[in-house]
Amino acid sequence: MNQFSDKYEAVIGLEVHAQLATESKLFCGDATSFGAAPNTQVSAITLGHPGTLPKTNKKAVEYAIRMGLACNCDIERYNYFARKNYFYPDLPKGYQVSQHTTPICVGGTVAIKTTAGARDIRLNRIHIEEDAGKSVHDIDPHYTSVDYNRAGVPLIEIVTEPDLHSADEAYQYVTEVRRLVRWLGICDGNMEEGSLRCDANVSIRLKGDTRLGTKVEVKNLNSIRNVKKAIEFEITRMIAIVESGDAVKQQTRSFDASNDTTFAIRDKEEANDYRYFAEPDLAPFRLTEAFIHDIKTALPALPAELMAQYQQQFGLSEYDAVQLCLDRETTEFFSQVTAHTTNYKAAANWINGPLKQYMNEHKLGFAQLQLTAEKLSALMQLVEGGQLSFSVAASNILPVLIQDPGKDALTVATNLNLLQVSSSNELEEWVDAALEAMPDKVQEYKKGKKGLIGLFVGEVKKRSKGKADPKIVTTLLQEKLK
Template sequence: MSANGKYETVIGLEVHAQLLTDSKIFCGCSTKFGADPNTQTCPVCTGMPGSLPVLNRKAVEFAIKTGLAMDCEISLFSRFARKNYFYPDLPKGYQISQYELPICERGHLDIKTSEGTKRIGITRIHMEEDAGKNIHEGAGPYSLVDLNRAGVPLMEIVSDPDLRSPEEASEYMRRLRTILRYIGVCDGNMEQGSLRCDANVSVRPRGQRELGVKVELKNMNSFRFVEKALEYEITRQTKAIEDGEKIIQETRLWDSAAGVTLSMRTKEEAHDYRYFPEPDLVPISVEKNWIEEIRKGLPELPGQKIERFIKEYQLPEYDSELLASEKPLAEWFEEAVKLGGNPKAASNWIMGELMRLLNEEGLSIEEKPAVKPAMLVEMIGLIENGTISGKIAKTVFEEMYKTGKQAKIVIEEKGLVQIADAGSLAPVIDEILARNPKEVERYKAGDEKLIGFFVGQVMRATKGKANPALLNELLKKKLS
């Protein structure tokens, strides 16, 4: 979608993902989030004179893993470069990054669009170190610098300019995030900044081959902001073109409070980073064996899982996509199926009640270990054998979720066993019919929709425990 049918939007994303290594990329300091300022630092990550970087092998492994998950070519020879610029949160005055020889190149990622599956090219994936953080607080005329984050390993994943709308961009981000979480290289937390996104966006008249002048957008720290910022920017650029204005190549910041993008610097003001090969590190040569070892260690990826769920469990695509969106959720589902749960029933309960309850608490399934697949399977069995109705089951499930108690125990404690014998149900029905003579008459006169009214009344009287099939049968018999 573009703001105007005459124009086409071209978007490329640069995603920074913080790698889940225990230690920093060039020293042994911890990467744990939230420690007191400057407590996770050493001479290397504070840029002390004479200190030298040593590459963390795990960071390379994670970058290769990501490359493999996105069908990239893994470079057997790559190297680091220095990106030179001055900022107080950059202790060495340069960032160690990769420039001309990144670790991964030429991959792709498939996304779902309204027109079907679309393949988005991955230009490159490279490793780099994060900077520290400037803190502006206190009364003095100074800012403070926290270097705990300096040297935390990052991976920059650059897409080809293949995205054509904000929706595609955010779908790409979601897919990417899912993959990163699947392979365990990044926790994907956008609010904490472990997943960050910059976008290059331009607009061109439909049918024009060459790209429009691109604008780089920064500071979009949620999926929603990525979409909103792109929407705003596309509208702005389209209007400018319509008004005959020139688009300036520049970097703009998303201001989420005002809902606008604001110019940060133009191309003329852009930094000259004076990249050159990092002489303190030897080039990275990767053994083919190692790549194969990492490839073997890759888990089933989301795309593969979705396909398999459709085939193996005859689930609709919608269910498969949703279940596969988070690996722990998919695993939870499969565990339930393995324990004998009907796949579609399990999927329904997960997508419906389980997700609703988790969302209410803002939790993910791993954060709720008391709720086990076996409990759902048992409950589904109790529905199937008529012990409880589907409706009662919702109450039972919520209770199970909250207390971690088994369905049977919940049912017993709350007296939720279904009334499934005619002997117990008949007196209740008789009483309801006796209390509502007018409705009985109308029913008998042909207003058969009233059956629903009688069912409702009986259900209320039995607190929902009446077996629906039996109730229907008995009602019809008594009313005929």
């Protein structure tokens, strides 16, 4: 950290572009799937041929409203598109169709939580626009190739106020935005494939100053880690410039992930002359109250609402609630499990613990998981009833149920001879054998080292191959050690 970091305050605004998960483009029926051969998902409209007429994708408008409602934005009822004019090789029409004076969503907030505490990051706007194509520089040594498949794909641009003050806040903000777009089903949030991209506007000022410093924009950050690293580097770089007596230049910069630094692409003027004017080929559209109401009614319960419910009604810890709400699939599976049990803590432990561990190790999502909530609940009940230990159930029974969903927990446990033994005769034999094997520890226990009880229980567990009921074993041990 720079030695002068306590002297300055960073001011950060973020622009997140989220590619909407529609099956067709914003103004035509061309496909939007990722990974198709270059220039195979294009038409005369995508390529901007003269005489072609675009038509607005209703689903893209709906998705933008979903995000706006989730962020408590005001929804603009009267909307129109504008042409944003600039030249770039992968912009086939020579202009981009976007929203300028009438963003579909205005204001709103996104809640974040860092080590400094929880707070709301204010949004300036969310607007709809079409994506550009993609310039490819590593196919031909002499020429830049252009793939227009992405041109015309619908985006929403989520623009914050200059309301963030650290790289950590920016990291948490982008993490929350990605969770929200995935939760709402409007974007897959895959930053590696370009479905979610972030531009960061960074400046510094003396602490206590209210004026904004000279801004630098870092473009096209394609991972949340890179957002944090780029901002950290820029803050340090700017402080060093100011402390040396120089002035920060307003620039557009890019991030080099190989060494976690940024480099200048071009100096930027105070304002770009995009020459916005209303798109003449697209009629304005007005949103009805019924249309907005239907979208709002269909929204799923949001993470903040569910986390509060899990803590207040289910008695779960904040940690458990946060882990269950990392993605919508987890909360839906938790809801299915709790339809069969009211032991909410046990359900959270199983899902956040051994189930998630198995899924991560085998690269499974809930969509590929064949284990039903009912089968997991039955396994939980065997543990709660003392017929299985948690460790044996998690390590020996759960994998079998996942791999063979036709089997049930009790049958698997019986066939593998894993059901816990609670009959006193057999348990007593294991307890006696364990104590006979550690006479020195027995003497230490009797002299006051009561913590050794766990060692004896572990020895019995080992001798019984996990079949001894630990509660009964503990009681037996305490009686014999008196």
